[in-house]
Amino acid sequence: MAKAAILEKPGEGLVIGDVEIADPAPHEVLIDTKACGLCHSDLHFIDGAYPHPLPAIPGHEAAGVVRAVGSEVKTVRPGDHVVSCLSAFCGHCEFCVTGRMALCMGADTRRGPDGPPRITRADGSPINQMLNLSAFSEQMLIHEHACVAIDKDMPLDRAAVIGCAVTTGAGTIFNAANVTPGETVLVVGCGGVGLAAINAAKIAGAGKVIAADPLEEKRELAKVLGATHTVNALDEDAAQQILTISAGGVHYGIEAVGRQASADLAVASLRRGGTAIILGMMPLDCKVGLGAMDLLSGKKLQGAIMGENHFPVDLPRLVDFYMRGLLDLDTIIAERISLDEINAGFDKMREGHSARSVVVFD
Template structure:
């Protein structure tokens, strides 16, 4: 199969032929339909986060089941699915307490004595975030994918795999937002826009989008924001306080920088919650003014919004199909795999909400 290979920082991705194994007992083989370009991929591509190379990046994907392992019962050939980067075992302490996104049990991976899922020129390839989606096919554990309604367009379904599930789950699962409450979202990219849309669905009274780019602030208003603030303003925090005196009930950071995480803390009201979704690079630290800890605030880290994938993803697909969740405006362009390097250059400039690779 064809795949985009990452060989090292500073090098363009190259389209090469890769071998993919047949599914093991609890694995499903998926013909990739669409995959989104996420800023998380860019963190690895540009070296902010290390990863063994060569590797196939990509983790926000949808497709059609092509084959299943002999122990798989929840999927059949022809099912439409969305993958997710945090497959869960279902039996560990985290899973049994409902924290599926935090599971790290090795049973969802192949053992060292088993043939690799992916190989290049006879050499094993590491699987990126349990998916490696920039390829014509994907081989994943059955607890790393969710079956969705076939009415759901697969290009929009791909976004459910990372941006949408993360942003929406931050509202529904982490914040547990009550109708009428206030929320500020820092960063109006794919995750931030999804949080804005989810806040609208949840009935938030005030939804403030904070972003430096005017085109993204405009899109945020279309997605449900009631107010927008230019993140480049010296008085951006004061502007939020003018809208919500004392601060917001929930501040959601969807950028991945210490400064924006600190902003989330500072714009949260006394007793409020600052939820950090962005991937802050290794070695970077936050600075919090000590006395503000006496305000009863909570600083909460989050992986994928604390999603419960098997129930949350079908629900999000339903929200799209009944017109509540806007995924059409999030996709800025649909491209072929051959255009992946140009699309990442666009992402580096933060010009678009989402580029999606479409496989024929």
């Protein structure tokens, strides 16, 4: 029996209740969850902007300790400290074998419709697992290809935010953008993902790192994490300010909010040959585009789901960056809360004034 935060109905918050976690199947791992970050992607499901079968347990930015493993698991052992990742990969599809693991649909990493569910209520009725993880729970039962072992000296509350925000933001810099030292990077939106992208741009040696956000306190956080310049994203001339700072436009414009105006600003700020990378989960009816002159100028537009990560390799490296003092996870975490405080944590997220909140389990 484990305590979890359950989404029963969109728009009505999460309900704290007890759930039963099944025994691990051959390729599954049972994890005692130690910390889980609150991500804006969770909020899209909680508020009903994105559909999902209910009831379900959200949460996908987590770290914990392995309690038990299935008979065929070879990647982790009981007692290992692990970070989970929602982009579980099968290892044999087209995307996996061509090195694009983050695009894997992960069909073989979930239990089939005819099999017993991983999560149930006490009466046996199933609870849907969200994004392969359902981490707002004292325990997770996941496929072995949805977690990776890390250095046991790494604090697990900091490790948790690597699982989504840092993997997405930093991965975009290192994998999707492949920033060359000296290039200019714009990050629109200074939440957890945006701050991680800013930090990674600094690590990558970007010449100028421009942070755009409406809130002054978030722009100040961005400076701590490596932004060389900041712009109020709501200024009417925000794009022109960025073009001036960057002497004609940025090499990479990264959208880390999930709003039409933010994506448009990233595109409008590009130099010739520049690339806009959209990370945020935008409303499903939104479209982002390049005009005729943008195309004639060699500009590019792309998505980068989960930072185009190769998480079994990337996550331990990000942990190492933190341990060596290069990656600043302490500034990204605004507060640590209990599972019982989770709805208040999401209320704070809706207000938009702070960075990451992390649920810490006893």
